[in-house]
Amino acid sequence: GPKERHIGEAGLDLEVRNARNTVRSVKRFIGMHSEADAVAHERDFITCGIDSDDTESINFAVQYNDAYQTFRPEQILAMMLTQLKGIAVSNLPSVARPSCVLSCPAYYTQNQKQALLNACDIADIQCLGLLNETTAAAVDYGIFKIKEFPDDTTKPGAYVCFLDIGHTATTASIVSFYASEMKVIATCFDENLGCRNIDNLLLHHFRDAILKKHRIDVFENKKARIRLTQACQKVKTTLSANPVTSLSLECLMEDIDVHFPSFKREELEELIQEFAEKYEMLCQRIAQQFVNIAGEDISSLPVELIGGGSRIPIVKKITQNVFGSAPRTTLNATETISKGCAIHAAMLSPSYRVRDYKISDVAVYPAKIGYFSPIAPPAAANQRQLYPFLPNDINKIINIIKPGDVLPKALDISFERDENFDVFTFYDHSGDGVLNRSRVLPNQLLLNHSTVTNVGGDASAIENVISRHNKVKLRFKVSLVGSIDIASAQVITEYDRYDATEAMQTDENSEDAPPQEKKTKKERKTSQALIERHTIKDGMTADMVIQAKALEKDMCAQDALVQRTAEARNSLETCFYEYRYKIVDRDGELHKFTPPESVTKFDSMCAEASAWLESEEGEDANLEAVMSRLAPMQAIVSGAVARMRNFESLPISMTEFEAKLNAYRAEQS
Template sequence: MSVVGFDIGNEKCVISVVKQRGIDVLLNDESKRETPAVVCFGEKQRFIGSAGAASAMMHPKSTVSHVKMLIGRTFKDPEVQNAVKVLPFETSEAKDGGILIHLRYLGEAHTFTPVQIMAMLFSHLKEITEKNLETPVGECVIGIPSYFTDLQRRAYLDAATISGLKPLRLMHDCAATALGYGIYKTDLPNAGPTYVAFVDIGHCDTQVCIAKFEAGHMRILSHAFDSRLGGRDFDEVLFGYFAGKFLELYNINVYSNVRACMRLRAACEKLKKVLSANAEAPLNIECLMDEKDVKGFIKREEFERLSSGLLERVLIPAKKALVDSGLPVGKIHSVELVGSGSRIPSITKGLASLFGKEPSRTLNASECVARGCALQCAMLSPIFRVREYEVQDSFPFSIGLSSDEGPIFTGSNGILFPKGQPFPSSKVLTFQRSSLFHLEACYANPNELPYGVSSKISSIMVSLLKFV
């Protein structure tokens, strides 16, 4: 048996395993370290991962991607409604308010839920792991965003269980990154704790945490996020710019063609990476639409001007994490910048201005979450012996508990676990009741949640046993 860490991104997945001599990132069938988070349903078979991404152009309306944005959410969620506008597959609302994905497979119409699609993806990653290790895989730790609600976390656990995995824990992305950073940090000062800010700019979200490091100990002081800001938003800026240019120059409306949209978005993503290292970049696409070749050109200055509003938004969660941690900016020893969208130079400049120091890139931007999850799995599993290192994360939201008679903790606004409370943690509650009663757990402060997310967690009906 092996211990595994999974980082399920919006576009790519990374698998990391702990071996006796360290941590390895596994290669897929194409000998690549990242596997596309894509499931494509062809006419005769199903393609997942790299094969799914390769088949997406042939079957655009039967290719499911970005499932991380949909899992555990309701169909009427405003963020879901914005997402389905650009996704090529058809969706509808389920009877329970969830999301249904409609597509054709083997010549018939099929309906899947995001949990089922995610389970297919987990099964594929499990197969890759077992093929590489030549041994069964069960125990794992899965990275998740800090803004995930209880419903989304349970959906991840359900999908992993369906695929035959045994998740030991779901770990926040920034906490996993911090663990991979701190456990190997041997030059910590003896005079006091070291405070590090971790900024993770992914494909569809931005997450920030402030971590406190001491010898043999790590504690997350605060989490902050923007669940609607990531690298894809910068891609969309370029997409909108060139879509307008092509309509003007070539009389091509790419919005009217699914394949043209997919090809232009892919080209804009590559262009964004080129602009990260160059002051200007060209765009050339053969036969984009109506058998017309198109070309364009943009300077980095123009790109930064078009995306100036997004650049300002990146700093908001960083400032919030600082405030929630209770630390002045001068106490932050270093800033670690990771994530697929972190390579834009103007983002680095903004963070350097905020924290008063240049952000570091000592960690692998794409693999750090998976590596941290694999380390946590090794620490939780009895298979490996790992040196003593305490990991203490914190609650990103305030959690409350109420009964039929109202909030139980009236002195604390009904809050059972306040935001920033270290976990794992527990509380013992005593109730004096003579009849059946109802308890409801919820997020106590809706303003802390991502936009449009319900504050309800779960409800419990407690019955009384009578002994004769």
């Protein structure tokens, strides 16, 4: 109903009937700016409205709770996580707050990964970590085959290439396996190449065919477009196992039946030639990276296909042509990423014991830090254009991550500072990098803005100071998925001061002695600086997450209330549809077990309840109103059923009593 959410399969079943209020492709909109060029492309794949908020983030506009409301992608994802949490809790009642590891595409930026963590927070789920999708599949592959891999990590391991042909993107990773460790050594992707490209090409093909044959345009009707899209997906799936198939839809639009008796695999492969060329280019890129890194022949590299497109014949054919060997499908194409995340969650959780297994990944995006240096020249003229979020006084920029760096990693950088200073962390946008500029705007390149305080310390606490030299050491930590943060800030202060103890002894021993040159002493002091993290514009603030979490809790309570109300209505209907005859009719099995006054009363209550449920008041009734009519009817039904069961069990009880009585008499005699 309008006051209830249908999530997952329940929502998919209602998509055709409620297209305007169905939200899908959430993963594509996470962290996307409303002004990004990619928004126009993504609009073709959704049926609900799109809006933007004060932070210029994408919002989905739907009718909910009898009102027009907007939800951020993080909130929609949190709804799905809440649904999964309910399934987990129902199967594991002892777990009050489930924990998880979420997978994310390799092309996600740090802000998008933070949005995933915000979604977990909104859903009240403890997120133990994030894992790239192909890395998760590699965990599922490698941890169960440790006996097949070498032990010595200083030598080349067993290489395997994982190709994930997903719904919206395709990712390729090469992983080196050892008995106790796995290392991702290369990753490349095409974030706009997926199975939905094939679905979309089929959709436009059959749209043109229907327009030519029946003079109707299915794109003018959302319901018809969704039905045709689902039929095209079925055509794609069927042609993966059969050389020919058909497409039939009854009453697609304007009471017109659509039927295409024959569509061959050759026609499909000709139609998706552009998709095939892009996929081949991606395979060649990852193959070349393997040759450059490992220095081995590409034909020696096993290839595992996963994802929804792994069964498409042309995908298998191209993969075999590029790598020189037939690809394998030993992993569960649709579940392996989830299994890898579950295994990694068990590794990170204190509740489970899992064998030691080290996981390392590679960075895909270059990152830099910027700060003000008093000895550096002024900033370059084009800096403001490249990085509009940096203040004008930032004149020193250095690299901290480059593509291919091993993750996780820690990096120490020292600064000569006597006063508090700002540090900006951001993605490098200056060259021809892999960042998709149609999805990531320049303002979204900023990852962190921190102010390092308490740098100077309390100099007055140390006496006889001649000079002081401050060095601030910042430790940057980069997570397994490339998220960057300042973990600690340490101030190392070196002092040159007079040796007051020696000077005092000289004064006491010889008051008339000639003055001597004062001796200096070097001292070193270490203290902790403070890190003040500023909220960046892109993404949800802490207050927004708290508000969204409270809203999600309220919506869950309303969903439960709607569900209980529906169950109460069903019970009320059962009373007058099933029990009215049994109690009121003289031949009913419960009639003789119901007092006459209760029979008359139950009959009138059934008639009233039936009319009330069909009325406008009954359709919008709340749980309290339904229960006020259901409770007295259930009391009559339960009383009659109890009396009938007692009556039916009486002969059995009497037989048992007589048997015991006879046995007792026999013992006494």
